[in-house]
Amino acid sequence: MLLDKLSVKLQQAMIRNSIADLKKIIMEKITASDKKQNFQTDFLPLQGTDYVEFYVGNAKQAAHYYMSAFGFQALAYAGPETGLKDKASYAVRQNKLTLVLTTPIRPNNEIADHIYKHGDGVKALALRVDDATSAWEETTKRGAKSYLQPQRTKDEEGEVVISGIHTYGDTVHLFIERENYHGPFLPGYRDWSNPHYKPADTGLLYVDHCVGNVGWNQMNPWVNFYQDVMGFRNILTFDDKDISTEYSALMSKVMSNGNGFVKFPINEPAEGKKKSQVEEYLEFYNGEGVQHVAMATGDIVHTVTDLRNRGVEFLRVPTTYYDDLLDRVGHIDEDLEPLKELGVLVDRDNEGYLLQIFTKPVEDRPTLFFEIIQRKGAKSFGKGNFKALFEAIEREQGERGNL
Ligand code: FE2
Secondary structure (H helix, E strand, C coil): CHHHHHHHHHHHHHHHHHHHHHHHHHHHHHHHHHHHHHHHHCCCCCCEEEEEEEECCCHHHHHHHHHHCCCCEEEEEECHHHCCCCEEEEEEEECCEEEEEEEECCCCCHHHHHHHHHCCEEEEEEEECCCHHHHHHHHHHCCCCEEEEEEEEEECCEEEEEEEEECCCCCEEEEEECCCECCCCCCCCEECCCCCCCCCCCCEEEEEEEEEECCCCCHHHHHHHHHHCCCCEEEEEECCCCCECCCCEEEEEEEECCCCCCEEEEEEEECCCCCCHHHHHHHHHCCCEEEEEEEEECCHHHHHHHHHHCCCCECCCCHHHHCCHHHHHCCCCCCHHHHHHHCCEEEEECCEEEEEEEECCCCCCCCCEEEEEEEEECCCCCHHHHHHHHHHHHHHHHHCCCC
């Protein structure tokens, strides 16, 4: 009897222990798989866009344009006076948006060649990271082509580490590690502000997304690049049925990094009766490159009114767009009249709505332009506006004789 009782207790203890062991094993497995998952999505943690660098024919004047027309403030300068032999760069800033305008001051170098081939355009989409060495190692080991090996630079304000990889066309991503830097912009730059010229800010806040135009059948290879090499996810896909007019079409996939701070839609042309806007871009940019940079605002009516009054030109959709707008998107907080007057577009998704407008190209080649966007819950990109928008773009293309 006693033996029986002991044996039952022993069995119960064994069951309890094995359940506890089993729990332990399961927990270990879950943690390991979590770690694996985190490792898979976080091998390239990004804190957002650090700056966008343009190669331009005349950086001094381009910097003035972004200050006078868009409300950026002078931030920092690097050039012959700071020891650079063959280029000059001006950094301008508005809230979390930093633009760098760089120009060659001699021929026969990478910057001069870039401008000869592409005209003014975006060279670098610089991303803020905690560890630029690891960002470079993780991406190059997954197949990225190195543009710049991790490079540590210092001045009396501290140090930064910068590395870089190539992406589509001649565009690059730089990884900027600047936690230990307290100067105005980067080592090598000096403070550049003019107490007599401080144009008011226009309410632009941060980079919402940057769109790349790539060649025929190149969208998926670049989607795979962002997926495999940079750990991004494809969060939205638009096919030629979503984005087509009577004449032309394009396809687009939106890639986002893990925390959603960095979003890169990738466009490729699709077959249509006439030349699409992506084809026009590829022809005049002479290759793949950044099509538009979307800048966020908290008050689009204020921002666009201000930009328009400073000479920024926007694409216009026909006013009939507004006739049934509220039937399409439901209630919005804004008055319709100012939106109609400015030409601001509205679209709704499951999470809310967004307001957006597009500038005309900001250089003589029909290449780079800007989007101004205000998000009110919506995380999408204005699919409902594509048709009206692309018809507006095609009217402009027609005027240029490029349709
Ligand atoms: Fe956009």
